[in-house]
Amino acid sequence: MKYISTRGDKTERSFCEILLEGLAPDGGLYLPTHYPQIDDATLTRWRGLAYADLAFEILSLYIDDIPADDLRAIARRTYTAEVFGTPEITPLKPLEAGLALQALSNGPTLAFKDMAMQLLGQLFEYELARRGETLNILGATSGDTGSAAEYAMRGKAGVNVFMLSPAGRMSPFQQAQMFSLQDANIHNIAVEGVFDDCQDIVKAVSNDLDFKRKYKIGTVNSINWARLLAQVVYYFAGYFQATQRNDEQVSFTVPSGNFGNVCAGHVARMMGLPIANLVVATNENDVLNEFFRSGVYRVRGSAETHETSSPSMDISKASNFERFVFDLLGRDGAQVKSLFGEVLSTQGRFALNGDQYAEIQNYGFVSGASSHADRLNTIRKAYNDFGVIIDTHTADGLKVAMEHRLPGVTMLVLETALPAKFAATIVEAIGVQPPRPAGLDDIEALPKRVVTLPVDVAAVKAFVESHV
Numbered sequence: 001m002k003y004i005s006t007r008g009d010k011t012e013r014s015f016c017e018i019l020l021e022g023l024a025p026d027g028g029l030y031l032p033t034h035y036p037q038i039d040d041a042t043l044t045r046w047r048g049l050a051y052a053d054l055a056f057e058i059l060s061l062y063i064d065d066i067p068a069d070d071l072r073a074i075a076r077r078t079y080t081a082e083v084f085g086t087p088e089i090t091p092l093k094p095l096e097a098g099l100a101l102q103a104l105s106n107g108p109t110l111a112f113k114d115m116a117m118q119l120l121g122q123l124f125e126y127e128l129a130r131r132g133e134t135l136n137i138l139g140a141t142s143g144d145t146g147s148a149a150e151y152a153m154r155g156k157a158g159v160n161v162f163m164l165s166p167a168g169r170m171s172p173f174q175q176a177q178m179f180s181l182q183d184a185n186i187h188n189i190a191v192e193g194v195f196d197d198c199q200d201i202v203k204a205v206s207n208d209l210d211f212k213r214k215y216k217i218g219t220v221n222s223i224n225w226a227r228l229l230a231q232v233v234y235y236f237a238g239y240f241q242a243t244q245r246n247d248e249q250v251s252f253t254v255p256s257g258n259f260g261n262v263c264a265g266h267v268a269r270m271m272g273l274p275i276a277n278l279v280v281a282t283n284e285n286d287v288l289n290e291f292f293r294s295g296v297y298r299v300r301g302s303a304e305t306h307e308t309s310s311p312s313m314d315i316s317k318a319s320n321f322e323r324f325v326f327d328l329l330g331r332d333g334a335q336v337k338s339l340f341g342e343v344l345s346t347q348g349r350f351a352l353n354g355d356q357y358a359e360i361q362n363y364g365f366v367s368g369a370s371s372h373a374d375r376l377n378t379i380r381k382a383y384n385d386f387g388v389i390i391d392t393h394t395a396d397g398l399k400v401a402m403e404h405r406l407p408g409v410t411m412l413v414l415e416t417a418l419p420a421k422f423a424a425t426i427v428e429a430i431g432v433q434p435p436r437p438a439g440l441d442d443i444e445a446l447p448k449r450v451v452t453l454p455v456d457v458a459a460v461k462a463f464v465e466s467h468v
């Protein structure tokens with residue numbers, strides 16, 4: 001399998017060539033040249049597989065520059081019951097007939113980003129060792145991504161992580177999750193500013209090409225193809241658990257921000273997995289809901305980007321969305337380049353024409369949005385009617401899922417975080433403290449490993465220089 005850019009550069013690259021990369025050189029995102037098609041016999045064979053072996057089968061269709069035995073070993077090291085809590089890895093939790101949650105949040109940081117990031121950690125260690133190279137990951141986080149990256153890379157040979165976060169602005173639980181890591185290769189940097197300051201510092205350091213080359217600076221953001229590929233696996237795993245035969249269809253509802261999670265669902269559907277609808281659920285930051293309802297994609301400014309009770313979905317633009325638009329427009333890279341380059345940067349929006357908009361229905365996408373009040377109601381409803389406590393992001397999904405159920409089609413709502421991570425809103429909704437997984441009861445009391453730095457690019461660079 002080879003990979004090309006969404007913006008028209010037809011240079012074909014292999015999986016390991018793009019593994020450690022972010023954007024393609026022309027500014028686009030990488031996609032495979034085609035989607036391998038899964039026939040009925042293959043679906044039947046995959047039904048019986050353990051999660052790690054299913055992961056190997058899917059990964060091996062997209063990765064031909066890692067020997068099969070090594071890739072299988074990587075998948076088996078990654079997807080274990082010890083790390084993900086159950087042998088199913090992403091078990092279904094039935095709510096009522098035809099409706100279930102698919103649990104993606106039983107990894108070490110209690111959010112679905114572990115599903116991909118844990119694999120990325122194994123792949124990075126493998127590939128860096130093979131090349132005899134090292135990598136220094138520099139990132140900014142306001143919560144889930146940074147902790148998932150740290151737990152994936154901790155103790156890995158050849159990798160250091162430098163993670164910036166806004167000092168005092170993450171929840172005590174989130175801070176404790178990250179800052180309690182004592183691994184020598186994990187560096188927490190609390191920046192005396194807001195999240196945007198952290199992001200600006202990362203950009204400034206990455207734009208200093210000499211520094212970037214000299215200190216081998218890399219990232220692990222959500223546009224990384226390997227992360228997206230890892231996520232394709234759980235759509236198959238969910239389908240197999242929800243159905244008995246290959247002629248049954250299921251729908252998935254996906255709490256969405258940067259469109260990374262649901263884009264993996266799109267890939268699974270393009271491979272032939274019998275998915276009826278992919279339901280995109282957003283919060284008040286409804287860039288994607290607006291698009292699927294009107295064909296207009298409009299990026300928001302920071303004044304229009306709301307801080308919500310489902311903070312991991314608070315986005316002003318959806319960084320993986322370009323991948324779907326590339327497929328929707330018949331893989332016309334020149335048109336994608338124009339829309340996501342010139343048009344968005346000059347006008348801040350683009351609109352599909354009528355024919356293009358009508359095409360969306362062939363891809364199964366529908367959408368909806370929730371407000372804070374909707375999420376509180378849904379958390380209450382899930383607790384009272386089904387006896388489960390769900391987090392705010394999953395509540396957004398469940399609310400929107402209820403609006404898109406089809407007769408005879410099981411609806412799977414992706415559970416993207418555990419409620420323990422967002423305890424304040426759970427208490428607001430139902431007056432009950434969500435349970436914490438075993439071993440995390442006193443995490444806030446653990447010793448912390450973090451340095452505090454001013455909003456100063458030079459100070460961050462100096463810290464990196466003295467710790468690589």
Ligand SMILES: *Cc1c(COP(=O)(O)O)cnc(C)c1O
Nearest residue numbers: 256257258259260261312416417
């Ligand atoms: C990151 C995240 C999301 C959004 O996923 P995208 O891939 O950005 O669409 C939803 N819920 C939780 C808990 C997350 O951490």
